[in-house]
Amino acid sequence: MPVSDLRVALRGMRGAVREHVDLGPLMHLRIGGPADWFLEPYAEEDAALAVRVCRELDVPLRILGGGSNIVVADAGVRGAVLHLGNLNRIVRDGNRITAGAGVTLPSLLRATKEVGLAGLEKLTGIPAQVGGAVAMNAGTRDGETFEHLVSLTLVEPEGRLEVRGKDQFRAVYRDGGLRDAVVLQASFELTPDDPKAIFERFSASLKRRNATQPVSQRSVGCVFRNPAGDAAGRLIEAAGCKTLRSGGIEVSGQHANYFVNDGRGSAAEFVGLMAEVKKRVHDKFGIDLEPEVKFWGF
Ligand SMILES: Cc1cc2nc3c(=O)[nH]c(=O)nc-3n(C[C@H](O)[C@H](O)[C@H](O)COP(=O)(O)OP(=O)(O)OC[C@H]3O[C@@H](n4cnc5c(N)ncnc54)[C@H](O)[C@@H]3O)c2cc1C
Incomplete structure (x- = not known):
């Protein structure tokens, strides 16, 4: 057809x-x-x-x-x-919260903070939806999405709806191990805590982020994965790439693993800048940076 x-x-x-x-x-x-x-x-x-x-x-x-x-x-x-923006319900059952794939992490964090359930504030500042956070096992230095996950409602690649426990996935750094399944819902087991204490942890992370990352600019977050035992941002900066530019895309002067779009940039410029940064880091340190970002249509 x-x-x-x-x-x-x-x-x-x-x-x-x-x-x-x-x-x-x-x-x-x-x-x-x-x-x-x-x-x-x-x-x-x-x-x-x-x-x-x-x-x-x-x-x-x-x-x-x-x-x-x-x-x-x-x-x-x-x-x-x-x-999956229409899958946007959040349901509470005791300490368990189930969220649709289309719920944004900031709104899920707000909801859990308000009812005094702790855990997800470790994901403060990640502009994901629940489905994307699970698929990428998004995380910060405080913790990862899979830490509090209990189960997922999924569509398998052939179209079958399934509910699977977290133990059926091998989540690793920035990869939930979904093998082409589509997340529809995720359930998290959280810990009761004082909403004020949760809010304070949330605010501290947000403050740290605002001070170190170009959060208000257009980016994809960290462009490259951190190589074992090092930070891609440190390597890029040490290779002299901060503020390197390709058309409308620039290596952020605030955090070198963020590439920001000044509003005029193109995808071609973005991947061109990635190639140049990768080359400079390889020339200086002999390390091959691997992308964290996903590419569509290349
Ligand atoms: C300012 C900024 C800060 C960031 N900070 C962090 C950070 O601290 N930590 C971190 O880990 N990441 C961070 N990121 C990167 C990004 O937010 C994460 O990778 C996040 O998990 C992506 O979620 P998303 O919903 O935007 O997914 P998308 O970008 O839309 O998709 C990412 C991948 O997930 C897949 N996917 C999306 N939804 C589903 C679904 N329902 N089922 C199956 N697969 C799906 C997509 O097909 C794609 O392969 C940051 C990005 C920005 C722009």
């Missing part, structure tokens, strides 16, 4: 099916061309249907969370992008 029939095949899916949607405005970096299709299912079973149909029709499918760790090519991506 040709891809143009995707709308017909998805007629049983509640939610929105749109064509030629510009991804740039949805990305934290504000860069990227259009997706052929943009699917926003209404509920879990609609997301499962979208995954199943795209697989049956051989339509490449990508999952977009908060768009804070992706560089989309200037020419965009072929196939479909699935966005």
Whole structure:
């Protein structure tokens, strides 16, 4: 079946099916061309249907969370992008909190702080959605997403809905080990604590972040993974790359592992700057930096 029939095949899916949607405005970096299709299912079973149909029709499918760790090519991506913003419920059952994949981490942190449940404040300042935080096992020096995770509701790549315990995943540094499954919901077991104490820890992390990272600028956070026993930012700075520029993209003068877009940058400039920084670090230290950021459409 040709891809143009995707709308017909998805007629049983509640939610929105749109064509030629510009991804740039949805990305934290504000860069990227259009997706052929943009699917926003209404509920879990609609997301499962979208995954199943795209697989049956051989339509490449990508999952977009908060768009804070992706560089989309200037020419965009072929196939479909699935966005789970409608899965935005937060449910509390005692010390357990279940959040839809489309809930933003800042709103989840706010909710857990308010009810006096501690743990997730370790993720303060990460501009992710729950699904993206699980997929990347997002974390800070205080802890990672999988630390408090209990179980996940997922769509397997062939479209089957499953609930799986955390022990069925091998999460490592910046990788939740999902193997192409789509996260629909995540349940976290948290610890009761004084909301004031949680708030103080949250504020301290936020203050630290604001002082050391260009949080108000357009970026994808850390561009390269930290090599074992070192920090990519330290290596990039020591290789003399701070404020190095390619068109509208610059290595941040505040934190060298952040590349910021001044509003005029392109994906081509971003990857060009990555290549130059990687080369300079390799020339100086013999270390091959590996990207943390994901690339779509290259
Ligand atoms: C200012 C800034 C600060 C940051 N600080 C940190 C930090 O301290 N620690 C850290 O770890 N990261 C940090 N990041 C990077 C980024 O926030 C994380 O990688 C985050 O986990 C990405 O989540 P997202 O929802 O934005 O996912 P996206 O960027 O949309 O997607 C990232 C990956 O997850 C996949 N994905 C998204 N949703 C789902 C889903 N529901 N099911 C399956 N796969 C999915 C995507 O397909 C993609 O491969 C920062 C980024 C910025 C811009």
